[in-house]
């Protein structure tokens with residue numbers, strides 16, 4: 642669970658990928674965010690339900 646203040650955005654929020662990075666694997670091209678999202682450096686991300694999304698903007 643998120644213990645940041647202010648709390649990180651939920652996975653359903655438009656700015657979900659602005660959550661804190663909790664596991665940085667940028668040398669492998671991805672990182673895990675506080676809300677469970679896996680963010681790839683090609684602009685895609687996965688939500689905890691296993692769905693792939695394209696980062697908007």
Ligand SMILES: [Zn+2]
Nearest residue numbers: 643645649675
């Ligand atoms: Zn957090």
